[in-house]
Amino acid sequence: MHSVRVASRSTDPRDSRESKNGTPHLDAVSLAIIEQLQEDGRRPYAAIGKAVGLSEAAVRQRVQKLLDQGVMQIVAVTDPLTVGFRRQAMLGVNVEGDLDPVADALSAMQEVEYIVITAGSFDLMVEIVCEDDDHLLEVINKRIRTLPGVRSTESFVYLKLRKQTYMWGTR
Amino acid sequence: MHSVRVASRSTDPRDSRESKNGTPHLDAVSLAIIEQLQEDGRRPYAAIGKAVGLSEAAVRQRVQKLLDQGVMQIVAVTDPLTVGFRRQAMLGVNVEGDLDPVADALSAMQEVEYIVITAGSFDLMVEIVCEDDDHLLEVINKRIRTLPGVRSTESFVYLKLRKQTYMWGTR
DNA sequence: CGCCACTTCTGCGAAATCCGCAAACTACGG
DNA sequence: CCGTAGTTTGCGGATTTCGCAGAAGTGGCG
Numbered sequence: 504m505h506s507v508r509v510a511s512r513s514t515d516p517r518d519s520r521e522s523k524n525g526t527p528h529l530d531a532v533s534l535a536i537i538e539q540l541q542e543d544g545r546r547p548y549a550a551i552g553k554a555v556g557l558s559e560a561a562v563r564q565r566v567q568k569l570l571d572q573g574v575m576q577i578v579a580v581t582d583p584l585t586v587g588f589r590r591q592a593m594l595g596v597n598v599e600g601d602l603d604p605v606a607d608a609l610s611a612m613q614e615v616e617y618i619v620i621t622a623g624s625f626d627l628m629v630e631i632v633c634e635d636d637d638h639l640l641e642v643i644n645k646r647i648r649t650l651p652g653v654r655s656t657e658s659f660v661y662l663k664l665r666k667q668t669y670m671w672g673t674r
Numbered sequence: 675m676h677s678v679r680v681a682s683r684s685t686d687p688r689d690s691r692e693s694k695n696g697t698p699h700l701d702a703v704s705l706a707i708i709e710q711l712q713e714d715g716r717r718p719y720a721a722i723g724k725a726v727g728l729s730e731a732a733v734r735q736r737v738q739k740l741l742d743q744g745v746m747q748i749v750a751v752t753d754p755l756t757v758g759f760r761r762q763a764m765l766g767v768n769v770e771g772d773l774d775p776v777a778d779a780l781s782a783m784q785e786v787e788y789i790v791i792t793a794g795s796f797d798l799m800v801e802i803v804c805e806d807d808d809h810l811l812e813v814i815n816k817r818i819r820t821l822p823g824v825r826s827t828e829s830f831v832y833l834k835l836r837k838q839t840y841m842w843g844t845r
Numbered sequence: 846c847g848c849c850a851c852t853t854c855t856g857c858g859a860a861a862t863c864c865g866c867a868a869a870c871t872a873c874g875g
Numbered sequence: 876c877c878g879t880a881g882t883t884t885g886c887g888g889a890t891t892t893c894g895c896a897g898a899a900g901t902g903g904c905g
Contacts (some may be wrong), residue, residue: 529756538758540750545713547863547891561854562708563892578713578840583747585700586708592798593764593792595830606836618837621764621830628764644828654784659792659799665777666789669749718862718892730882734863 529574532557536565537575540667544577580669583632590633591661592641593618595625597654602626605652614642625657688708700745702729707736708746712840715748752841754803762787762805762832766815768825773797776823785813796828 529537535555539546548566549559557565569575583591598605602620609629611613618631629647633639639660648656701709706726708709711718719737728736740746754762768776773791773825779788780800787801800818804810810831 537750537752544748544750558855573753574756575750576751577715577717579706579708579746580749580840581746612839615837616839619832620834622833623828623830625830643838657794659794659796660792661790663791665791666781666786669751669785729884
């Protein structure tokens with residue numbers, strides 16, 4: 504019935520088990536579906552089904568589950584420059600005491616694109632997306648460096664973005 | 675005819691001009707379309723049209739143009755952990771001489787998720803996505819630190835991802 | 846082994862969406 | 876005032892999405 508049939512293998516999308524931390528474990532078919540949607544987030548379910556060897560309805564159900572579980576999301580990503588954000592920077596932050604309150608406060612700032620807690624000479628790495636230099640200065644100097652618990656920061660202003668992919672799982 | 679009509683304003687999607695660097699300048703309607711697709715990359719054109727005050731066909735053409743121009747792309751983004759990449763790190767890199775050859779070599783590595791040239795105490799910031807510690811060590815130690823021109827590196831292993839958005843333009 | 850509960854997959858008809866196209870509209874320059 | 880170029884609109888026809896009921900596969904248990 505199907506042109507492609509994945510070699511005999513667990514047929515459960517979650518591979519019959521969850522990993523210890525509760526994150527679902529994906530089987531090869533779901534991975535293949537994700538790959539398809541990484542190439543084109545609007546690709547029709549039927550086309551995906553043909554590529555991975557599943558019916559249209561089955562693909563639709565799996566995609567919906569992946570979205571519900573938060574394993575993936577289908578979104579438009581833009582080039583910040585063309586959308587009017589001309590200044591970006593990475594900020595290394597050192598904190599005294601508990602990291603969580605600081606991370607929470609940073610999370611609430613819309614200019615903060617992402618936050619990671621790291622091991623190394625910085626406690627936090629924070630990416631900031633701003634409209635211009637004034638905006639960036641205001642965010643770093645007035646809003647971040649004044650947060651209680653922030654001991655020091657070091658700025659890395661972006662001069663040029665050389666690579667940006669969203670192709671995890673496509674290897 | 676339309677419930678919402680954007681107040682009188684330039685009607686050209688590129689706002690009748692391009693910025694100096696050749697990147698297209700977006701008008702308010704295209705921005706609004708992008709916002710819709712950032713919430714849900716599969717939202718139907720008709721629904722977007724209703725939200726921004728345009729016909730279905732017009733939205734479709736604008737979206738196609740934005741994709742063709744490379745202003746945005748609609749893709750599935752996944753949580754690296756659930757897709758099997760358990761070790762990530764940011765790498766600060768210092769280079770002697772021209773940055774471009776090093777950046778090019780890094781670009782070719784599939785484990786390298788993104789690369790920025792920065793001002794500050796690092797010349798390059800590089801994000802690396804690996805399956806486990808061995809994999810990460812191999813990439814950093816054997817493949818990056820041995821690149822000609824790389825003077826030194828500093829690693830920041832990710833302990834926890836606290837925030838990750840794709841909501842540029844949605845402010 | 847047989848039965849049951851549970852999940853996933855399939856096949857379908859109905860509804861909604863996508864797609865291509867020709868005509869209408871707008872801004873601009875000659 | 877007219878022609879050109881770029882957008883938008885309206886509209887069928889093809890395609891896709893959606894919901895659902897039944898079939899099929901899995902694991903537990905007596």
